[in-house]
Amino acid sequence: MTTSATSGAGLDESVHTVSLMVNGRLRSATVPARRLLSDFLRHDLGLTGTHVGCEHGVCGCCTVLVNGGAVRACLLLAVGVDGMEVTTIEGLAAADGGLHPVQQAFHDHHGLQCGFCTAGMVMSACDFLATNPDPTREEVRVGISGNLCRCTGYQNIVDAVEAAAVAVRESGMDPRARCPRSEAGDAGVGARARAGLGATPNVSGTSGRGPHGQGGPAHHDGAAGEDTAADVTAGDDSGDAGADEGGADDGGADDGGADDGGLGDDGGEDGAGR
Ligand code: FES
Numbered sequence: 001m002t003t004s005a006t007s008g009a010g011l012d013e014s015v016h017t018v019s020l021m022v023n024g025r026l027r028s029a030t031v032p033a034r035r036l037l038s039d040f041l042r043h044d045l046g047l048t049g050t051h052v053g054c055e056h057g058v059c060g061c062c063t064v065l066v067n068g069g070a071v072r073a074c075l076l077l078a079v080g081v082d083g084m085e086v087t088t089i090e091g092l093a094a095a096d097g098g099l100h101p102v103q104q105a106f107h108d109h110h111g112l113q114c115g116f117c118t119a120g121m122v123m124s125a126c127d128f129l130a131t132n133p134d135p136t137r138e139e140v141r142v143g144i145s146g147n148l149c150r151c152t153g154y155q156n157i158v159d160a161v162e163a164a165a166v167a168v169r170e171s172g173m174d175p176r177a178r179c180p181r182s183e184a185g186d187a188g189v190g191a192r193a194r195a196g197l198g199a200t201p202n203v204s205g206t207s208g209r210g211p212h213g214q215g216g217p218a219h220h221d222g223a224a225g226e227d228t229a230a231d232v233t234a235g236d237d238s239g240d241a242g243a244d245e246g247g248a249d250d251g252g253a254d255d256g257g258a259d260d261g262g263l264g265d266d267g268g269e270d271g272a273g274r
């Protein structure tokens with residue numbers, strides 16, 4: 001639906017009703033044509049786990065999955081993905097709060113410091129592991145190189161993605177999907193121990209631009225239909241383990257911090273403005 005409205009700046013602009021299947025739930029909002037997908041998710045849907053850093057496609061903090069492919073939400077207009085399926089960091093943890101194997105691996109390996117980049121890192125890793133489930137360490141570096149960590153925690157991030165690869169393979173799940181149950185996340189812990197990935201090797205990080213999390217949607221074959229996510233329950237709003245879809249902000253690993261982007265409980269303030 002397209003109508004006309006007057007913006008805060010006094011300018012007439014068209015507004016559009018955008019409907020997306022977000023984390024398995026049909027979500028709609030009426031927004032100006034210029035609304036970025038990142039702002040649509042954060043401000044119109046309250047999914048503040050998707051962080052915004054550079055807002056021009058450099059840092060990867062805003063990475064989400066659109067129709068299963070990693071994209072930078074700050075480079076897309078919400079109207080441009082109308083009818084598509086979007087997965088954000090809030091859509092990974094199990095409905096019972098169990099961490100997704102990639103989240104669990106970041107937690108286990110302390111693949112973060114401040115956590116601002118973490119949601120984007122995790123989303124990129126999910127897409128990367130879906131296309132390369134058994135990567136070499138060098139391939140992991142390339143796979144996440146489109147995401148910048150200002151805390152330069154790359155060694156632990158690479159460790160985490162390696163461990164996540166093992167856990168995802170053992171769980172048999174599609175890493176782009178919501179964790180079906182807590183046990184899938186727990187697999188990450190055991191897999192890491194069996195793989196001997198507990199130590200932190202002395203590996204140089206990279207801040208280059210990789211193939212993941214770049215540009216627009218990788219796939220466009222999805223369409224929003226009815227809300228089919230019977231398995232998406234009130235756990236989406238539980239505020240636990242990144243599953244909250246309406247919390248103040250969720251992105252990092254630490255409970256109760258000022259900002260949480262990928263792993264932990266929310267309850268802190270929205271740290272997107274940092
Ligand atoms: S906010 Fe930096 S790439 Fe989108």
Ligand code: FES
Binds near residue numbers: 114
């Ligand atoms: S920016 Fe990556 S942990 Fe701080």
